[in-house]
Amino acid sequence: MAGKILVLFAHPLLERSRANKALISAYQQHGACTFHDLYEEYPLFDVDIEREQQLLLEHDIIIWHHPLYWYSCPPLLKQWIDMVLTVGWAYGPGGTALRGKKLIQVITSGGSEAVYQHDGSNRYTIQEFLRPFEQTARLCKMQYLPPFVVHGTHRLDEATLLVFRVALGELLDSLHSDDHSATDWAQYPTIHHFLATRAAL
Numbered sequence: 001m002a003g004k005i006l007v008l009f010a011h012p013l014l015e016r017s018r019a020n021k022a023l024i025s026a027y028q029q030h031g032a033c034t035f036h037d038l039y040e041e042y043p044l045f046d047v048d049i050e051r052e053q054q055l056l057l058e059h060d061i062i063i064w065h066h067p068l069y070w071y072s073c074p075p076l077l078k079q080w081i082d083m084v085l086t087v088g089w090a091y092g093p094g095g096t097a098l099r100g101k102k103l104i105q106v107i108t109s110g111g112s113e114a115v116y117q118h119d120g121s122n123r124y125t126i127q128e129f130l131r132p133f134e135q136t137a138r139l140c141k142m143q144y145l146p147p148f149v150v151h152g153t154h155r156l157d158e159a160t161l162l163v164f165r166v167a168l169g170e171l172l173d174s175l176h177s178d179d180h181s182a183t184d185w186a187q188y189p190t191i192h193h194f195l196a197t198r199a200a201l
């Protein structure tokens with residue numbers, strides 16, 4: 001069954017963005033994606049809970065797309081999580097609205113892949129920093145897929161950003177067509193480790 005994809009995008013400084021601006025064009029070119037720019041929708045952080053829950057119900061695959069800010073997400077996405085994932089709806093007794101949906105994070109980081117190693121300056125891997133998000137998804141009975149991570153954004157030239165944008169498009173195709181790669185992906189630390197086995201990343 002073809003899945004509908006909801007992209008919850010959180011970037012407070014999109015006008016100054018290079019990496020994310022390049023990546024999000026993949027969504028705009030993809031027919032199965034609803035692109036939802038949270039800072040555009042809620043500049044005052046007044047998240048419309050009913051509207052957001054309705055959007056979640058209408059989609060099968062949820063993407064949290066954001067730059068890494070202080071090893072986490074920008075504050076509006078945290079506000080969205082705090083407001084929208086309510087007890088009795090998303091988790092807890094009777095909280096089954098999101099059961100079986102897939103959740104994936106698309107992340108950009110200033111730090112290189114090398115610094116996100118146990119012997120690197122950040123001491124932990126990206127997957128370790130993302131554990132609160134992973135467990136949030138699991139508590140809500142969603143299937144948490146390995147993240148799509150673009151590291152070292154400051155040093156990426158336009159050609160490399162284009163390669164990542166194309167890879168993101170490929171990921172969207174896989175998610176949309178539900179070609180069972182979700183099971184294959186689970187064994188990779190990030191989605192682009194998986195994509196690298198199939199394409200020239």
Ligand SMILES: Cc1cc2nc3c(=O)[nH]c(=O)nc-3n(C[C@H](O)[C@H](O)[C@H](O)COP(=O)(O)O)c2cc1C
Pocket residue numbers: 016017018019020021067068069070071072108109110111112153
């Ligand atoms: C407030 C702030 C906090 C940041 N925190 C981190 C961080 O914890 N780790 C990291 O690798 N990069 C960090 N960065 C760098 C951003 O992740 C990077 O600039 C962004 O991913 C680049 O994407 P863009 O060109 O779309 O803005 C931070 C940047 C800002 C502005």
